[in-house]
Amino acid sequence: MIDDFAKTHLHSDLREIREAILWKLDGLGEYDIRRPLTATGTNLLGLVKHLSVWEAMYFGEVFGRPFPEPLGRWDDAEARASDMWATEHETREEIIDRYRRVWEHSDATISALAIDSPGYVPWWPRPQVTLFTILVHILTETSRHAGHADILREQLDGSTGTAAWDANAQRDAAFWEARRVEIERAAKAADSTLG
Numbered sequence: 001m002i003d004d005f006a007k008t009h010l011h012s013d014l015r016e017i018r019e020a021i022l023w024k025l026d027g028l029g030e031y032d033i034r035r036p037l038t039a040t041g042t043n044l045l046g047l048v049k050h051l052s053v054w055e056a057m058y059f060g061e062v063f064g065r066p067f068p069e070p071l072g073r074w075d076d077a078e079a080r081a082s083d084m085w086a087t088e089h090e091t092r093e094e095i096i097d098r099y100r101r102v103w104e105h106s107d108a109t110i111s112a113l114a115i116d117s118p119g120y121v122p123w124w125p126r127p128q129v130t131l132f133t134i135l136v137h138i139l140t141e142t143s144r145h146a147g148h149a150d151i152l153r154e155q156l157d158g159s160t161g162t163a164a165w166d167a168n169a170q171r172d173a174a175f176w177e178a179r180r181v182e183i184e185r186a187a188k189a190a191d192s193t194l195g
Contacts, residue, residue: 003114003115003116003132004115006115006132007110007115007131007132007135010132010135010136010139011107011110011135013139014135014138014139014142015103015107016162017139017142017143017146018051018099018103018142019163020146020149020162020163021047021048021051021142021145021146021149022048022096022099023162023163024044024146024149024150024152024153024159025044025045025048025092025096027157027159028044028153028156028157030092032044032156032157033045033092034046034085034086036085037152037155037156038152041084041085042084042148042152043084043085043086043152044149044152044153045085045086045092045095046083046084046085046086047084047145047148047149047152048095048096048099049083049084049085049086049090049095049098049099050083050084050145051099051141051142051145052095052098052099052102053071053072053083054083054138054141055099055102055103055106055138055142056069056071056102056105056106057071058106058121058134058137058138059102059105059106059109059110059134059138060105060106060109062119062120062121062129062134063109063113063117063119063131063134064119065105065108065109065112067102067105068105069098069101106138109131110131110135113131114131115130115131115132115135116130116131116132117130117131118130119131119133119134121134146162158173158176160176
């Protein structure tokens with residue numbers, strides 16, 4: 001009973017966070033979704049591309065259910081170096097559509113297997129895994145990258161939240177500027193008091 005609950009709960013959370021990732025691209029132009037916003041080049045569309053590649057591998061190869069489209073191999077350094085950004089020849093639509101096809105493939109794997117179904121991750125130090133392990137791993141990784149996307153989007157246009165209905169997404173610039181000033185004041189006060 002708990003196995004079915006855990007599988008359903010984790011899968012539901014994964015579905016929600018996937019949608020939040022894609023929402024971060026809404027309303028932005030090509031340059032803004034592709035441009036490097038950190039010293040390492042992290043960008044919104046690159047995060048989507050990266051997540052699609054690795055989710056396809058984890059719910060595909062790991063369980064002997066390979067994703068039906070070509071993927072770079074996990075041990076191919078060149079492929080791994082290019083999964084975090086989109087070339088000028090890759091369109092937003094192609095990358096988003098591929099991510100959605102990956103979801104369908106992953107969802108089919110999750111639905112078909114029991115939570116304790118075995119898998120094999122050759123790139124992990126302890127390669128013997130279960131569907132539960134991979135569900136937790138992919139949910140964690142997707143959530144981690146959703147946090148990156150939150151910060152990148154906020155840098156671009158101040159948008160926050162996980163979807164258009166989110167209350168934080170509706171706050172105006174004056175609210176956030178006042179909050180920022182308050183936090184800056186507290187940081188300076190703590191520095192002078194504790195530093």
